[in-house]
Amino acid sequence: MIVSIPSEVRNEYAKAASKGWVLPCICTENLTTTEAILAAASEYGAERSVSDVPVIIAITNNYNHRSQSVNYTHTRDWACGLRLFRNDILALAGPGAPYENVKVMLHLDHVQYDIDKELLEGDLSGYASIMYDASALPLDENIRLTAEFVRARGDQIVIEGACDEIVDATGSVHNDLTTAEVAERYLRETGVEMIVANLGTEHRATGKELKYHGERAREIKDRVGTKIVLHGTSSVTNDQVRSLFADGICKVNIWTALERDSSAALFGDMVRNASKVAGPSAIDKLIEEGYLTDKCRTDEKISISHFTYLYRQGIIYEEMKKIVRSYFDLWYL
Numbered sequence: 001m002i003v004s005i006p007s008e009v010r011n012e013y014a015k016a017a018s019k020g021w022v023l024p025c026i027c028t029e030n031l032t033t034t035e036a037i038l039a040a041a042s043e044y045g046a047e048r049s050v051s052d053v054p055v056i057i058a059i060t061n062n063y064n065h066r067s068q069s070v071n072y073t074h075t076r077d078w079a080c081g082l083r084l085f086r087n088d089i090l091a092l093a094g095p096g097a098p099y100e101n102v103k104v105m106l107h108l109d110h111v112q113y114d115i116d117k118e119l120l121e122g123d124l125s126g127y128a129s130i131m132y133d134a135s136a137l138p139l140d141e142n143i144r145l146t147a148e149f150v151r152a153r154g155d156q157i158v159i160e161g162a163c164d165e166i167v168d169a170t171g172s173v174h175n176d177l178t179t180a181e182v183a184e185r186y187l188r189e190t191g192v193e194m195i196v197a198n199l200g201t202e203h204r205a206t207g208k209e210l211k212y213h214g215e216r217a218r219e220i221k222d223r224v225g226t227k228i229v230l231h232g233t234s235s236v237t238n239d240q241v242r243s244l245f246a247d248g249i250c251k252v253n254i255w256t257a258l259e260r261d262s263s264a265a266l267f268g269d270m271v272r273n274a275s276k277v278a279g280p281s282a283i284d285k286l287i288e289e290g291y292l293t294d295k296c297r298t299d300e301k302i303s304i305s306h307f308t309y310l311y312r313q314g315i316i317y318e319e320m321k322k323i324v325r326s327y328f329d330l331w332y333l
């Protein structure tokens with residue numbers, strides 16, 4: 001079932017907190033990923049006899065690092081992408097649907113204060129939460145705009161704010177960890193319900209020094225409670241991942257690993273079945289060019305079992321499902 005009424009969404013967060021659960025918030029930009037997330041949650045629930053396993057499925061809009069609603073279709077039309085995203089989830093997890101046993105909350109991620117204005121002022125019904133992202137502005141301006149958005153829409157949707165400051169009032173670019181003082185002030189003055197803080201993970205880091213700062217998270221938690229949203233887990237060690245809830249993290253946004261690791265799995269399978277995927281003559285050519293070795297010259301015919309979208313997406317789907325499942329096993333115990 002799809003949960004979107006703010007009081008019910010808050011209730012899901014409260015229930016998760018009472019169990020010490022971190023809610024995984026997994027981004028998608030296509031149907032395969034969307035279904036893999038739902039299937040992983042559904043299977044987890046069935047295996048552990050847990051009813052209504054909660055999961056958050058997210059999508060970014062015109063976010064310049066990754067515009068996922070734009071990527072959802074080749075029309076490159078964000079509004080069309082969002083409609084499909086919502087319709088896919090409704091068809092898969094709505095009343096009478098195969099993944100009806102999952103409690104799914106839709107989240108709009110990194111919605112930009114400027115280029116996403118049309119979405120911010122439009123119909124947000126059906127979504128459980130939204131991240132209002134004005135972090136490209138100096139902190140005071142970020143706070144002012146975020147507070148304005150909370151006043152306008154806070155009764156209709158749960159709002160998450162981005163309290164890190166990429167560019168300060170002097171115009172200089174920086175990438176500091178969020179302090180407990182800033183986090184507390186940001187929450188108090190904007191009225192948001194959750195904050196995305198810069199804790200050193202790949203959400204903001206400009207490259208080389210990716211490191212999750214748990215001690216900083218705990219300082220923030222001491223001031224504001226368990227209201228921190230963490231973006232990115234690749235730089236978080238397994239031990240740290242397990243204790244995220246204790247650090248004040250209520251929700252973790254995940255995406256890159258799903259696409260990255262499933263790509264490698266698909267590539268490997270295609271190489272191992274090269275002849276069935278592309279046919280003997282295409283393989284001969286790649287061997288001549290030095291890209292493949294003689295091992296790929298099996299002379300097997302190109303086969304419908306291997307040249308279809310279903311084959312390719314099937315491998316991606318299974319791999320993504322495994323990755324998503326691993327998060328439930330870590331956090332929902």
Ligand SMILES: [Zn+2]
Pocket residue numbers: 110203204231
């Ligand atoms: Zn982020």
